Amino acid sequence: MELVLATRNPHKLREVARMLAPHGLSVRPLPEGVTLPPEDGESFEANALTKARAAAAALGMPVIADDSGIEAQALGGRPGVRSARYAGEQATDAQNLAKLLAEAPAGSGLLYVCALAYVRPAPEAGGAAEEQLFRGECSGRLAPVPSGLHGFGYDPAFIPDEQPGQLTMAQLSDAQKDAISHRGRALLALARWLRQASDSAS
Numbered sequence: 001m002e003l004v005l006a007t008r009n010p011h012k013l014r015e016v017a018r019m020l021a022p023h024g025l026s027v028r029p030l031p032e033g034v035t036l037p038p039e040d041g042e043s044f045e046a047n048a049l050t051k052a053r054a055a056a057a058a059l060g061m062p063v064i065a066d067d068s069g070i071e072a073q074a075l076g077g078r079p080g081v082r083s084a085r086y087a088g089e090q091a092t093d094a095q096n097l098a099k100l101l102a103e104a105p106a107g108s109g110l111l112y113v114c115a116l117a118y119v120r121p122a123p124e125a126g127g128a129a130e131e132q133l134f135r136g137e138c139s140g141r142l143a144p145v146p147s148g149l150h151g152f153g154y155d156p157a158f159i160p161d162e163q164p165g166q167l168t169m170a171q172l173s174d175a176q177k178d179a180i181s182h183r184g185r186a187l188l189a190l191a192r193w194l195r196q197a198s199d200s201a202s
Helices: 010-023 044-058 082-086 092-105 174-179 182-201
Strands: 003-004 026-029 063-072 107-121 129-144 158-160
Touching: 010 026, 010 063, 010 174, 010 182, 044 063, 044 107, 044 129, 063 082, 063 092, 063 129, 063 158, 063 182, 082 092, 107 182, 129 182, 174 182
Parallel strands: 003 026, 003 063
Antiparallel strands: 063 107, 107 129, 129 158
């Protein structure tokens, strides 16, 4: 089965394609002509669903979209849905990470969150689209300094609770990260649901 991933983030596209491939699912990038709505929802789920709906309507094929971010316990859950824009609308990953490190104390609790939306357009005019939401989480703590060259976003400063030692997400292998990451868990839930739906239809 082929899905379109509604994102302009090449790092995310590679990661999602890698994690879905073992489940017999392939991912193609969003065509250049499709415009995605702004991520101005109040929740990760709202942003993911809005993007998936827009892309599915434009393309007429199944689409997945995610909205992911990090919640810092010491900051009352910030940056949350503003994770990609924490240091400003055009901020880079490095700028967002620097702002988090400046505001939250080392060793304080973090939560990675991923909301993943699946939307399949209605097969005929007037029909209803099929929509499903999946959520994945990964808890951890803030590293005193960024470490590691893998991953992206806040990975260099996120020490996952489920991995022994002081390695950050950016220091883990792909397999180690995929097994515990928020996005990996949401994608696994999607793959299992699609398999069950396929088995039920056959």
